[in-house]
Amino acid sequence: MKKIGIVGTGFMGTTHAAGWAATPAQISGFLAKPQQEASTLAKQYNAKNYPDLDAMLSDVDVVDICSPTHLHHEMILRTVAAGKDIICEKPLARTTKQAYEIVKACREADVKLLVAHVVRFFPEYALAQAEVANGKIGKPAVIRLHRGSYRPKKPAGNWFLDEEKSGGILMDLMIHDYDYARWIAGDVETVFAKNVSRQHPDAPVDYGLVILGHRSGAISHIAGSWAYPPPTFRTHLEIAGDRGLIEFDSEDTAPIQNLTLKSGGADAPDVGLPASPVSESPYTIQIKEFYAALVDGKTARITPEDGLAAVQIAEAAIQSAQTNQPVYLTPLDGGLK
Amino acid sequence: MKIGILSFAHHHGEAYISNLRNMDGVELLGVADDDTTRGERLAHQHEARYFPSYEALLEAKPDGVIICTENNKHLPLAEMAASQGINILCEKPIATKLADAKSIVDTCDKAGVLLMTAFPMRFSAPLLEIKKRLDNGDFGDVYCFNGTNQGELPTVYRDWFADPELAGGGAIMDHTVHLVDIMRWFLEAEVETVYARSNHIFHADEVDVETGALEMLTFDNGVFASIDASWSRPPYWPTWGGLTFEMVTQRGVVVMDAFRQNINIYSHDVKRANWAYWGSDINHAMVKEFVDAIRENRPPKVTGIDGLRAVEATLAAYESLRSKKSVRVKAS
Numbered sequence: 001m002k003k004i005g006i007v008g009t010g011f012m013g014t015t016h017a018a019g020w021a022a023t024p025a026q027i028s029g030f031l032a033k034p035q036q037e038a039s040t041l042a043k044q045y046n047a048k049n050y051p052d053l054d055a056m057l058s059d060v061d062v063v064d065i066c067s068p069t070h071l072h073h074e075m076i077l078r079t080v081a082a083g084k085d086i087i088c089e090k091p092l093a094r095t096t097k098q099a100y101e102i103v104k105a106c107r108e109a110d111v112k113l114l115v116a117h118v119v120r121f122f123p124e125y126a127l128a129q130a131e132v133a134n135g136k137i138g139k140p141a142v143i144r145l146h147r148g149s150y151r152p153k154k155p156a157g158n159w160f161l162d163e164e165k166s167g168g169i170l171m172d173l174m175i176h177d178y179d180y181a182r183w184i185a186g187d188v189e190t191v192f193a194k195n196v197s198r199q200h201p202d203a204p205v206d207y208g209l210v211i212l213g214h215r216s217g218a219i220s221h222i223a224g225s226w227a228y229p230p231p232t233f234r235t236h237l238e239i240a241g242d243r244g245l246i247e248f249d250s251e252d253t254a255p256i257q258n259l260t261l262k263s264g265g266a267d268a269p270d271v272g273l274p275a276s277p278v279s280e281s282p283y284t285i286q287i288k289e290f291y292a293a294l295v296d297g298k299t300a301r302i303t304p305e306d307g308l309a310a311v312q313i314a315e316a317a318i319q320s321a322q323t324n325q326p327v328y329l330t331p332l333d334g335g336l337k
Numbered sequence: 338m339k340i341g342i343l344s345f346a347h348h349h350g351e352a353y354i355s356n357l358r359n360m361d362g363v364e365l366l367g368v369a370d371d372d373t374t375r376g377e378r379l380a381h382q383h384e385a386r387y388f389p390s391y392e393a394l395l396e397a398k399p400d401g402v403i404i405c406t407e408n409n410k411h412l413p414l415a416e417m418a419a420s421q422g423i424n425i426l427c428e429k430p431i432a433t434k435l436a437d438a439k440s441i442v443d444t445c446d447k448a449g450v451l452l453m454t455a456f457p458m459r460f461s462a463p464l465l466e467i468k469k470r471l472d473n474g475d476f477g478d479v480y481c482f483n484g485t486n487q488g489e490l491p492t493v494y495r496d497w498f499a500d501p502e503l504a505g506g507g508a509i510m511d512h513t514v515h516l517v518d519i520m521r522w523f524l525e526a527e528v529e530t531v532y533a534r535s536n537h538i539f540h541a542d543e544v545d546v547e548t549g550a551l552e553m554l555t556f557d558n559g560v561f562a563s564i565d566a567s568w569s570r571p572p573y574w575p576t577w578g579g580l581t582f583e584m585v586t587q588r589g590v591v592v593m594d595a596f597r598q599n600i601n602i603y604s605h606d607v608k609r610a611n612w613a614y615w616g617s618d619i620n621h622a623m624v625k626e627f628v629d630a631i632r633e634n635r636p637p638k639v640t641g642i643d644g645l646r647a648v649e650a651t652l653a654a655y656e657s658l659r660s661k662k663s664v665r666v667k668a669s
Binding site for chain 1 (some may be wrong): 390478480481483485530532534535536538540541548549550551552553554559560561562563565567571574583585587590602607628651661663
């Protein structure tokens with residue numbers, strides 16, 4: 001039985017904990033700056049509230065990192081040094097250089113690294129990928145991915161909105177779809193991006209538009225919105241190939257429309273979430289697959305290199321938005337300069 | 338008021354016949370076509386008078402003509418009509434080359450004839466509603482557009498739509514101008530830079546032009562916009578394609594689907610889903626504006642300059658494909 005330590009107890013740490021509870025793994029404890037959050041979760045799962053990372057590392061087999069993005073690099077390197085396996089919430093790191101160092105360190109130390117790009121585990125996205133892989137629509141040519149919600153809220157110190165920490169919308173939100181586009185159409189060669197907060201720093205909303213050129217010749221259009229009214233969360237995908245077209249829209253396929261009368265203003269969660277009920281949460285499906293990879297050495301559907309490649313695209317998007325020019329990506333198999 | 342149609346190279350020519358016939362005080366003078374077989378056949382089919390040449394039609398003194406030739410053949414007809422003082426509604430894009438587009442505008446200017454570009458989206462009821470609210474300040478500042486103008490392979494209507502010479506390109510030439518014009522109209526700003534990526538994966542064996550295309554534009558007021566111009570709708574899609582955008586503003590997002598007003602039909606006849614449009618006829622409203630502008634002796638709501646500016650942005654997209662950079666639009 002694997003002993004799991006969860007770092008970060010915000011929305012993602014809480015969600016991962018629920019996932020681990022559905023596996024034979026044991027949640028040993030939590031580590032977080034907001035002590036209240038950590039001790040509430042510790043109580044709920046009958047687990048510890050660790051004072052620091054070293055205490056956690058000496059006690060667990062696996063560290064599940066759900067802390068703010070800019071902290072991933074340092075925490076992962078310390079976990080690797082302790083020889084513990086790692087689950088890491090997306091983005092794998094804040095910069096390509098950091099992500100590369102992480103992947104390299106894990107490889108050299110023979111430590112498992114599983115990056116939680118949960119979109120690959122959403123049934124609609126997984127099904128579309130499987131149909132493309134089965135050749136149902138031929139060769140993908142133009143891919144459109146759209147993910148829209150409102151600006152993430154946080155009780156205090158909103159790191160999501162601090163571009164230095166989160167990478168902003170072009171990284172934090174849209175990395176989901178860079179990864180998915182790569183899963184569908186392969187490695188990316190060029191990135192061109194714009195976003196509202198770069199052009200209009202005082203705007204009350206943010207919205208990103210990114211054009212990816214894949215080495216396969218396919219092109220992808222990625223849109224990310226933090227401009228919708230809470231509690232909106234909607235996604236759209238369209239994969240057009242030379243032998244057909246797949247599309248999905250979360251609004252059009254929502255099995256339930258809630259038109260009941262609300263008393264007062266509807267409460268919205270900190271981070272907008274998809275809400276199409278399924279028997280098992282995609283987050284739980286993900287954690288179960290990661291658990292199998294840890295215990296039985298089964299291959300997960302996402303590799304450390306995938307996590308690195310997604311960060312590289314996100315970083316290029318931020319750079320392109322600054323320069324109004326495309327960014328050409330260095331192939332990562334040859335290592336980084 | 339007599340209006341003539343020059344050429345059926347563009348299939349819209351047929352739609353304009355019924356538009357003109359349903360308009361008070363307007364007479365469809367007739368049609369001419371340099372493809373005699375096509376011209377005679379369609380004239381007969383629509384019970385319209387057929388003129389054996391463009392010259393013959395123009396000699397019959399129409400008040401205006403609608404030019405529906407291939408994209409690269411607009412200029413000579415515009416020159417011919419303008420020289421006889423005849424007003425012009427020209428299919429889009431008004432030309433495939435900057436010099437031709439400029440020449441059409443200048444020729445009409447000098448001749449003092451009215452030149453209107455066939456941008457029917459200016460007359461779309463959903464777009465007019467948004468424009469009204471935009472001008473009313475309901476949305477505050479506009480930040481960006483995420484636009485699509487996707488379609489099926491247009492060779493289903495006419496082969497020349499995918500001919501590099503006659504059409505001037507593929508999906509980019511076909512589908513960039515509508516959204517560019519809508520955004521120029523909404524923003525009252527000009528396109529400053531264009532970045533484009535294209536490919537040739539859909540219908541690779543059937544046509545020799547780009548069929549997939551994504552573009553990113555910036556305007557001189559700081560607004561940016563993406564356009565998906567792809568011919569990405571399969572031939573069994575429930576309709577020809579569509580035009581959509583998300584407009585991101587200070588007050589949130591407006592999601593617009595210009596051709597959403599459909600009924601869904603599932604029939605034994607076609608054995609696939611079919612969307613039948615019941616929204617207002619944009620072509621009718623556009624042709625009516627042409628007629629009204631002639632009648633009232635005033636500039637039309639969409640001009641030759643609008644056609645020229647849209648061509649400039651489109652050609653910048655091709656320039657970006659060549660240079661692999663974001664390029665500045667060459668304003669003439």
